[in-house]
Amino acid sequence: MRASDIETLVAVGRPDIASDGSFAVFAASRPDLAANRSVGQLWRVDLPDGTPRRLTRGTADSSPRLSPDGRSIAFIRGDAQGRGQIFVVDVGGGEPVQATDAPAGVDGFDWSPDGDQLAFTARVPEHGRYGTVEKLDAAAEAPRRITGVRWHADGLGYLADRPAHLFVVAAPATDAEPFYEPAAVALPDGVPQPERRVVAATARQLTDGSTSHGGVVFSADGTEILTVPDDIEPACRDLRSRVIAVRVDGSGSREVLPADAGLGISDLAVADDGAVLLLAYETGPDGIDFVAPGVALWLLDAGGPRRLTDAETMDLGEVGSHLTPVGEDILVQDRLHGRVRLLRIDRRGGSVELVGGDIEVGGHAASGDRIVFSGAVPDSFGELFVLEGEQRRQLTAFGGAAAAAGIVAPRELTVDGRDGYPVHGWVATPGGEGPFPVILQIHGGPYASHGIHLFDETQVLVDAGYAVVYCNPRGSAGYGRSHGRSIRHAMGTLDFHDVIDFLDGALESDERLDAARVGVMGGSYGGYLTAWIIAHEHRFAGAIVERGFLDPVSFRGTSDIGSFFGDEYVGVEAEAVEAQSPMAVVERVRTPTLVLHSEQDYRCPLEQATRYYSALKRGGVDAELVVFPGEGHELSRAGRPRHRVQRFEVILDWWRRYLPVG
Numbered sequence: 001m002r003a004s005d006i007e008t009l010v011a012v013g014r015p016d017i018a019s020d021g022s023f024a025v026f027a028a029s030r031p032d033l034a035a036n037r038s039v040g041q042l043w044r045v046d047l048p049d050g051t052p053r054r055l056t057r058g059t060a061d062s063s064p065r066l067s068p069d070g071r072s073i074a075f076i077r078g079d080a081q082g083r084g085q086i087f088v089v090d091v092g093g094g095e096p097v098q099a100t101d102a103p104a105g106v107d108g109f110d111w112s113p114d115g116d117q118l119a120f121t122a123r124v125p126e127h128g129r130y131g132t133v134e135k136l137d138a139a140a141e142a143p144r145r146i147t148g149v150r151w152h153a154d155g156l157g158y159l160a161d162r163p164a165h166l167f168v169v170a171a172p173a174t175d176a177e178p179f180y181e182p183a184a185v186a187l188p189d190g191v192p193q194p195e196r197r198v199v200a201a202t203a204r205q206l207t208d209g210s211t212s213h214g215g216v217v218f219s220a221d222g223t224e225i226l227t228v229p230d231d232i233e234p235a236c237r238d239l240r241s242r243v244i245a246v247r248v249d250g251s252g253s254r255e256v257l258p259a260d261a262g263l264g265i266s267d268l269a270v271a272d273d274g275a276v277l278l279l280a281y282e283t284g285p286d287g288i289d290f291v292a293p294g295v296a297l298w299l300l301d302a303g304g305p306r307r308l309t310d311a312e313t314m315d316l317g318e319v320g321s322h323l324t325p326v327g328e329d330i331l332v333q334d335r336l337h338g339r340v341r342l343l344r345i346d347r348r349g350g351s352v353e354l355v356g357g358d359i360e361v362g363g364h365a366a367s368g369d370r371i372v373f374s375g376a377v378p379d380s381f382g383e384l385f386v387l388e389g390e391q392r393r394q395l396t397a398f399g400g401a402a403a404a405a406g407i408v409a410p411r412e413l414t415v416d417g418r419d420g421y422p423v424h425g426w427v428a429t430p431g432g433e434g435p436f437p438v439i440l441q442i443h444g445g446p447y448a449s450h451g452i453h454l455f456d457e458t459q460v461l462v463d464a465g466y467a468v469v470y471c472n473p474r475g476s477a478g479y480g481r482s483h484g485r486s487i488r489h490a491m492g493t494l495d496f497h498d499v500i501d502f503l504d505g506a507l508e509s510d511e512r513l514d515a516a517r518v519g520v521m522g523g524s525y526g527g528y529l530t531a532w533i534i535a536h537e538h539r540f541a542g543a544i545v546e547r548g549f550l551d552p553v554s555f556r557g558t559s560d561i562g563s564f565f566g567d568e569y570v571g572v573e574a575e576a577v578e579a580q581s582p583m584a585v586v587e588r589v590r591t592p593t594l595v596l597h598s599e600q601d602y603r604c605p606l607e608q609a610t611r612y613y614s615a616l617k618r619g620g621v622d623a624e625l626v627v628f629p630g631e632g633h634e635l636s637r638a639g640r641p642r643h644r645v646q647r648f649e650v651i652l653d654w655w656r657r658y659l660p661v662g
Contacts, residue, residue: 001459003648005405006031006641009456010398011040012374012382013062014322014363018070018091021367023047025055025064025073025091026374026384028398031641035059038638042075044091045395047370048386052396055093063108066091067115072174074099074118076106079198086118090174097172101199104130107164108215111171113222117248119168120203121216121227126161148232149563154603154633159232164212166227166246169203176200206246207253215267220274223248226256228265237563238287241265241280261305262287266295266317271325275347276300279316279323279332288564292447292477292484293317297332297345308349312481318360326366333361335478337424338451342373354387360453376453378410379403402454408462415471415505421494423502424479425450425471427510428462434512436467437541437659440503442522442529446475446495446569447484457636460648465661467513469506473498475525489571491580492532499529500537519659521651523547523596523636524604531582531612534591542658544651546596547633550608551583558605586615592622594654596647598631598639626650 001008007030015026024047029040041061045052056075064075070091077087077096083105087096100106102122109120125132129141144151144161152158182194207213212230219226224245241264243257256276257263263280270276278300281293294311308330309316315335324331330345331354342355342364355361355373362374362382371387372395380399385392410426417423430436439461443450449472458468472478474494475487487495507515519542522530527548534543549555552566559565570580578584593616597609609625616623628647631639636647 001402001405001407001456001463003460003645003652004033005402005460006456006644007033008401008405009381009454010401012362012384012396012398013064014320015365015372015374015384016064016066016073017047017365017367017370017372018066019068019367020070021047021370023050023091024365024372024384024386024395025066026363026372027062027064027075028382028396029060029062031644033641033645036640036642038641042073042089044093045384047372048388049393049395052384056089056096058096061087065109065111067111067171068113069115072115072171074109074111074171076109086120086169088172088174094174095178097174097176097178098199099169099172099201100167100203102167102203103132104162110216110218110225112168112218112248113220116171117168118171119166119216119218119225119248121164121166121213123162123164123212124205129161148234149237150232150560152602153560154601157602159212160210163210164214164230165208166206166213166216166225167203168206168225168248169199170201172200204250206248206250215265217268217270219245220270220272226268226270226276228268233563236288239264239283239290239564240287243268243276243278257300257305263298263305264290264293267322269323269325269330271328271330273328275325275328277323277325277330278305279321280305281311281317288568290564291488291568292481294481295321297323297330299347308345308347309351314343314351315477315481315484317477320362322363324364324366326371331364331366331371333364335449337478338426338449338472339478340375340451342371355385355392358452360451376451378452379407379454381454399454406463407454407459410458410468413502413506413509415502415509417498417501419497421474421498423471423473423498423505425469425502425506426452427506427513428458428468428470429510429512430462430465430467432512434467435514435517436465436512437517437519437655437661438467438469438503438507438513438515439655439659440499440518440520440540441468441470442499442520442526443470443472443476444522444524444526445477446487446491446525446529447477448525449476449478460652461655464652464655466655466659467510469503469513471499471502473502488569489576489580491570492529495529496532496536500533517541517659519543519655521546524633525549527604528582531586531589534593535582535585535588538590540591542654543591543593544596544654545593545609545612547598547601547604547635548582548595548608548612549604550581550612552577552581553583554607554611555604558607560602583612583615586612587619589616589619589621592658593624594650595623595625596628596650597625598628598633598635600631601633601635603633624654 295317521544
């Protein structure tokens with residue numbers, strides 16, 4: 001796979017299924033170099049074995065949800081200003097109808113049980129900011145007064161001056177008369193010309209004030225909307241969530257789950273019988289313990305929340321994980337050894353594996369015994385599947401283009417570390433006899449994992465002639481909670497040993513891997529561990545430190561998660577923090593190092609890179625700094641496609657110079 005072949009990486013989003021199980025809808029998207037953005041549309045497939053067909057022709061249509069009667073699909077599409085709005089289209093296709101006109105776009109939405117209304121959350125900009133006053137440039141806006149412990153978020157920017165509020169709007173009819181551009185008419189002085197309408201109904205705002213709201217789910221009877229408020233803390237970070245139910249008629253709200261329940265919520269759902277279900281983790285006595293959080297399934301009983309799954313052995317916190325109620329059971333995703341399986345959980349806590357093996361399950365939906373789900377597999381970035389009983393069928397073939405571009409199948413490997421602990425990972429090798437230069441690739445997180453899905457980062461390096469070694473050291477997700485928590489207040493210890501031991505085991509396992517020619521690279525936490533490694537090991541021909549967590553001290557005051565991340569991972573005592581800081585040992589680095597970063601990265605801010613790079617140069621290290629404008633922390637996964645290709649070009653150029661294939 002070449003860098004430009006990222007266009008073949010088709011992602012399949014969370015699907016939905018008709019109530020009678022007769023068809024499913026889903027969104028598929030991919031990077032497009034000509035458009036320099038991600039593009040995608042909605043698709044429909046008749047079940048159980050129909051041929052998928054494109055249903056819409058928008059630029060970036062996403063998040064389809066079927067109306068309760070199965071006749072319409074609500075989804076997100078950019079309006080004329082590029083703001084994501086809710087549109088509604090007939091299930092048979094046709095021209096979508098715009099339902100919302102939110103000034104900052106829509107975040108999430110839900111259908112009312114009767115299908116007459118749509119509830120949604122949308123950010124409400126403070127007057128005078130974000131284009132609310134025509135021709136007022138952002139640089140000329142009034143100063144911001146910040147009084148809380150957090151003020152920005154990666155991929156968004158400032159928070160307090162645009163809280164997310166809850167709205168309801170009447171669902172538009174897909175066969176209604178469209179609106180037309182009004183013709184100019186002579187009117188008395190001071191009377192404005194009529195404006196063209198874009199939506200049939202005006203949305204009604206249900207919440208106000210400085211509190212934001214995340215998540216929107218109708219109650220079973222349709223009289224309330226459940227949502228998770230988010231208040232910016234005045235003094236110290238608090239990860240505990242609360243749930244409120246807001247009356248649709250605007251008459252008020254009630255608390256469903258208080259913050260003192262001690263749960264951090266990532267998803268909520270309401271079953272047909274009205275039961276409230278949560279994906280949540282216990283935040284500890286201080287309300288900020290998030291290390292290997294142990295996300296579990298919870299049921300809200302009369303006496304409070306009741307956990308249904310074992311947080312120590314099941315990991316339901318994969319990015320994008322969500323709940324699908326099926327009668328009295330619930331479908332959930334569980335991370336396990338680089339895979340993501342689909343489980344069915346009953347309200348007594350019993351579990352059954354529905355989908356396992358070499359797959360990373362994404363979204364899912366169910367109707368009776370028929371389940372549709374998206375998933376990534378070793379030879380495809382995303383496909384749609386249907387499951388009936390034990391029969392699983394793949395309904396799409398999006399991976400064909402990537403396969404035609406050329407991909408290799410990594411070899412799975414487990415290595416016993418120096419203390420006997422098993423370290424699990426993979427080795428991807430070019431075709432031929434070698435010997436091949438080797439790149440040690442380290443994932444972010446740290447509570448994340450390398451997986452079995454088709455991974456462009458690895459495939460591009462293999463295509464260029466490199467063997468790639470990658471593993472899930474202690475601190476990673478998918479191997480039990482104790483595995484993930486083992487590096488809390490001990491970063492750069494067990495994790496450092498695990499990746500080095502896995503590298504040595506991989507080199508010993510295949511004589512085609514050249515142990516004398518090895519490089520190391522990683523992003524985010526992987527950038528941290530790369531910087532830590534090259535301060536303690538001088539065997540590497542070169543290194544790439546990308547978007548790294550490099551100085552825990554300055555991270556506290558600059559990162560969007562600085563109010564809690566470092567405290568929980570490296571602690572608060574100055575001596576302990578220094579003992580885990582790459583900046584504290586940067587003078588030991590001798591390895592030629594490329595520092596990659598994004599200009600608008602608020603997760604690991606740019607100052608982490610510039611200060612680290614400056615220290616390398618001061619120490620006489622052969623170092624370069626490359627900064628991508630207009631990008632955030634997610635550049636390698638969701639950045640502009642041309643920047644993603646240019647990033648690969650920078651990486652390959654660095655390795656050609658310091659770790660040549662020849």
